[in-house]
Amino acid sequence: MEEKDNRQENPIQWLDKNLPQAGELTKVDAWWWLVLLVFLAILALVVFKPDPYARILNFTQDGIVITIVVTISSFVLTMIFGLFCGLGRVSKNRILYGITSIYVEIIRGIPLLVQLLVWYFAFPAIIIQLGTILKIESMQRYLANPVLMAIIGISVCYAAYMAEIVRAGIESLPAGQMEAARSLGMTKTQTMQYVILPQAYRIIMPAIGNEFISLLKDSSLVSVVAVSDLTRRGREFMSTTFMPIETWLMVSLLYLLMTLITTRLTKIIENKTKLVK
Amino acid sequence: MTEPIIQIKDVHKYFKNNIHALRGVSLDIYPGEVIVIIGPSGSGKSTLLRSINNLEEIDFGDITVGGLSVKDHHDINKLRMEVGMVFQQFNLFPHLTVLENITLAQRIVRKRSKKESYQNAMLLLEKVGIPEKAHAYPLQLSGGQQQRVAIARALAMNPKIMLFDEPTSALDPEMIQEVLEVMIQLSKEGITMVVVSHEMGFARAAADRTILMDEGKIVEIASHDELFTNPQEERTRLFLSKIL
Numbered sequence: 001m002e003e004k005d006n007r008q009e010n011p012i013q014w015l016d017k018n019l020p021q022a023g024e025l026t027k028v029d030a031w032w033w034l035v036l037l038v039f040l041a042i043l044a045l046v047v048f049k050p051d052p053y054a055r056i057l058n059f060t061q062d063g064i065v066i067t068i069v070v071t072i073s074s075f076v077l078t079m080i081f082g083l084f085c086g087l088g089r090v091s092k093n094r095i096l097y098g099i100t101s102i103y104v105e106i107i108r109g110i111p112l113l114v115q116l117l118v119w120y121f122a123f124p125a126i127i128i129q130l131g132t133i134l135k136i137e138s139m140q141r142y143l144a145n146p147v148l149m150a151i152i153g154i155s156v157c158y159a160a161y162m163a164e165i166v167r168a169g170i171e172s173l174p175a176g177q178m179e180a181a182r183s184l185g186m187t188k189t190q191t192m193q194y195v196i197l198p199q200a201y202r203i204i205m206p207a208i209g210n211e212f213i214s215l216l217k218d219s220s221l222v223s224v225v226a227v228s229d230l231t232r233r234g235r236e237f238m239s240t241t242f243m244p245i246e247t248w249l250m251v252s253l254l255y256l257l258m259t260l261i262t263t264r265l266t267k268i269i270e271n272k273t274k275l276v277k
Numbered sequence: 278m279t280e281p282i283i284q285i286k287d288v289h290k291y292f293k294n295n296i297h298a299l300r301g302v303s304l305d306i307y308p309g310e311v312i313v314i315i316g317p318s319g320s321g322k323s324t325l326l327r328s329i330n331n332l333e334e335i336d337f338g339d340i341t342v343g344g345l346s347v348k349d350h351h352d353i354n355k356l357r358m359e360v361g362m363v364f365q366q367f368n369l370f371p372h373l374t375v376l377e378n379i380t381l382a383q384r385i386v387r388k389r390s391k392k393e394s395y396q397n398a399m400l401l402l403e404k405v406g407i408p409e410k411a412h413a414y415p416l417q418l419s420g421g422q423q424q425r426v427a428i429a430r431a432l433a434m435n436p437k438i439m440l441f442d443e444p445t446s447a448l449d450p451e452m453i454q455e456v457l458e459v460m461i462q463l464s465k466e467g468i469t470m471v472v473v474s475h476e477m478g479f480a481r482a483a484a485d486r487t488i489l490m491d492e493g494k495i496v497e498i499a500s501h502d503e504l505f506t507n508p509q510e511e512r513t514r515l516f517l518s519k520i521l
Contacts, residue, residue, distance in 0.1 A: 176364055177370065179362075179364070179368065180362075180368035180369075180427075181382075183357055183360070183362035184382035187354060199370075
């Protein structure tokens, strides 16, 4: 009875809600089994062979926290900075367009690892030399915080790629959307806020998810600039115990578990934000 | 004589590829008038229409709407509030429901309350004949229904002028009539309408004046029957012989 009422109200919406999305859900569920499998593998190793696997997990757990902190904070900054640069890339203002374009081109042409080395080694050295020239005491004693420098380095790099994703998302919308909104008397900002960006973000959602997963994996690069992330802690464990196989098996499984979970989460968000067709 | 509500004075428009799209168009449109513009593709009729609310920036000449010039960019949103526009491709916002499409600009541009804008939207949906689709999304509607929502969305701003840019050209033949009926109904209500269309049925039923454009110029202006029964220009005769 209730079902029949729903159908009468809006048959297309009813079908949409009930048919294809049910299929999507079972697909998502199937992939969660892989997540469970990896989790069980880690659990089995820790429980049945606590030496060395429980020791590795114990030793690297603060590294896991650092990896998550670096990943999430970098990602938040990337989104904010990337959005603004993306808007700059579609701006008619020549100065804004010029600055953001140069930024994107330069950053994309330098490897992330090199950029991290610049932020950790070269940037503090520049501050200290400037301090000497300007005779500012505090600048001369500047000491870079490795985690902060790593977050800045990753965000600055990833925001350049994010800017291009944002630009592509905005440009993929038909010009008629902008024209319709403007013809109703909406300002450019209102049009962006209410019409363009809400559609663009749905389109670029899969790409944003990919970026997050890449960022999570690339965060292992910060291990070379004195950040005690999961990778660096793994290397430290290996060099004290000489157990390369066990160490990197465990570290790989931990990364895999994190990326698989994020993939599933982004898929859920993607499905929820799809345009109703 | 009343003041014209739209004054188009010697307007020229060049596109980036140096095409001279409008070559000195002048036209006065009076309040309540229904103008239909016809002409071959590339004749500049859509460009002229889009210049009226500055979707195309004109290069020479001037257009004023209700005393505001399209060249005064500070007032452009004020001008656009008074000028509704309906597009060939509907251009509804696909991420919003029909109701949200119609209320969005009312709320953020006209600053109406949620309740007022919703009531207004429902009245307009009744008027265009699809109140039951208020909570549907645009992509769930047929082309004809989408275009009627687009008309309701433009009307919701209470414009003094409505511009229609080939409103039925993207529709299947059986849906054209439902949109034309709404437009004919509208033309009887005293709103000023400028319509680019080849729907001669609409022109015959509603137009006060029909304008033929060709190569960026106005070739002939006539009351509708005159244009069809007794065209003055050879170009008009040629064009009509092809479309009728």
